[in-house]
Amino acid sequence: MKTAALDAFTRKTASQVVYQIFPERFAIGGGLSSEAKLAQPAYDIPGVHKRGWDESTLQQPWGNQFYGGDLDGIADKLDYLSDLGVTGVYLTPVFSAPSNHKYDATDFFSIDPMFGGEAALKRLIDALHARGMSLTLDAVLNHVSDQHPWFLAAKAGDSDKRDWFTFNEQGEHQCWQDYGLMPELNLSNPAVRDVLYRQPHSLVQHWLEKGIDNWRFDVAQDVGIPFAQEMAECVGQRFPTAGLLGELNGYSASWFQAGGGFHGMMNYWYRTATLAWLAGEIDAVQMNAAVRDAREGYGLKGLLCSWNMLSSHDTPRLITTVGSEEKARTALVMQMTLPGVPLVYYGEEIGMEGGADPDCRRPMRWNEAEWNQTQRAWVKQLIAIRQANPALQYGEVTVLGDRLPGNALVFLRHTGQPGEAALVVVNQGEQPLRAKLLLPFSHWYDGVPLRDALGNAPELRMQAASVQLDVPAGASAIYQAYEPYQHYLFFKPRNRV
Known part of the structure; x- marks a missing residue:
């Protein structure tokens, strides 16, 4: 989608x-x-x-x-x-x-x-x-309170309101998760x-x-x-x-x-x-x-x-x-x-x-x-x-963490528009996460630098649709492109003569 x-x-x-x-x-x-x-x-x-x-x-x-x-x-x-x-x-x-x-x-x-x-x-x-x-x-x-006028009327014999609740043959009412003070509505x-x-x-x-x-x-x-x-x-x-x-x-x-x-x-x-x-x-x-x-x-x-x-x-x-x-x-x-x-x-x-x-x-x-x-x-x-x-x-999510070693959640959020993407890495491992990750996202072209908005990890640079992750143990990173690269249009329309 x-x-x-x-x-x-x-x-x-x-x-x-x-x-x-x-x-x-x-x-x-x-x-x-x-x-x-x-x-x-x-x-x-x-x-x-x-x-x-x-x-x-x-x-x-x-x-x-x-x-x-x-x-x-x-x-x-x-x-x-x-x-x-x-x-x-x-x-x-x-x-x-x-x-x-x-x-x-x-x-x-x-x-x-x-x-x-x-x-x-x-x-x-x-x-x-x-x-x-x-x-x-x-x-x-x-459900309502057992002091609600609807329920009090039902108990008093009001035929219409009695059908608003459920009673068994003994006259006991059905209540929410056995809380007798909360009769369930029918x-x-x-x-x-x-x-x-x-x-x-x-x-x-x-x-x-x-x-x-x-x-x-x-x-x-x-x-x-x-x-x-x-x-x-x-x-x-x-x-x-x-x-x-x-x-x-x-x-x-x-x-x-x-x-x-x-x-x-x-x-x-x-x-x-x-x-x-x-x-x-x-x-x-x-x-x-x-x-x-x-x-x-x-x-x-x-x-x-x-x-x-x-x-x-x-x-x-x-x-x-x-x-x-x-x-x-x-x-x-x-x-x-x-x-x-x-x-x-x-x-x-x-x-x-x-x-x-x-x-x-x-x-x-x-x-x-x-x-x-x-x-x-x-x-x-x-x-x-x-x-x-x-x-x-409101971006789409692409899960990437199962492609990597260690104990990390990794996913890409993206809208399909230039400048609207984020690579999130949550490293719960006891060691730094140092691994190459292939990124299936065409708007981050070769050479685009990605900066961690949290300041926990060093800057990355796109290299042939991949990045070399370096996230410290127990740390998280939210990588985003920044200007002048953030809104670069990868597919530029050619000027026609």
Whole structure:
């Protein structure tokens, strides 16, 4: 597939760098302390456990600990995100719900008052759009809270609403993964699909009309491919520029091969391969093959529109998983250069630590004395390199590492246009990678010098469609041509007399 054939939607989507925020733990608006924010009426409900911003998240009950983060707090920090280089924000659920994570909605059509209500969402949307940034919200279409009015009506005997859920002969309801507080919706019921996405006033269409840009859909495997296909068709008719992304903790090829559903997926496939390789659990043969498998299985468009994640609110944080700053920086190089949209989990850029949920949901650290400044500078540099080269945003990928000895991931990103290419080498070997590599790319002609944007490796020079690599042990390199060679047209048109 030629990159030139990519549509404008795919190019725009693939050009993003998205920052994920768990709203309850990012920032409190208006300069309020946790104590002052948690004294507001929104928190005067049964079951709320109020915590100071610096208190541990490991105290029970996990789902009912509140620190006071809100949407105005996010809006207050947009200059910080702009400086980092991110172009979009993804929020975990913000709809009214009893828990801190809000995956148990009681009302899909209201923003939780703890987060500031709909007025705060409007302020955030306006502030993001003023900076040219997008907003992705998280939709949970599979289940609701057991306190949702729909479910309460079903339990009370409402015959219509009872068909919105599934009950057995004993009157027990079907719930998500045995969480009794999260009854599953009966997605085969047309009335349920109407209120979720089919009608103009539905959940999905309502908030797009209010100004959000994209949706991320939770637990895609529980809603299924036909559901996603119908939803994409309905939504696409009114909102053709809205991105629809699904969460699937695995290899997502079948979803893209079926066609017509989500534009992209949470790319857990890359995360699993990256972390396994850095841990020594797989070798470079498997790592290079994983990139090729993703390209072949997802297709270029599906791969470019998927999110390259290294950690999230559901996983241990990157630095905790890999165990060293050096490996974390290597993982970030891969995240920013492999095909797909980089998804930076809040605090990753400053080296925040955290184990499995809920430890990975610690409040954001805003005291700069606690930041890993080297890590932040590295993330900022990588984003700048990516955003300056179209090949690293929406270019094709050619895997080359399996042609070389040692323990290295090597791939070429290219759009087919002069000046839009990058050769990425990630050497996890204990020895320098010194080897000749044949480069199947016609726009880097004989004699063109290639410079490592990271400054780790010496300059290369093309020699008869090949380069002599020299990358230090444990180092990464992003080779690019530079002016006056970068935009040299190899095939120059002859002047006709």
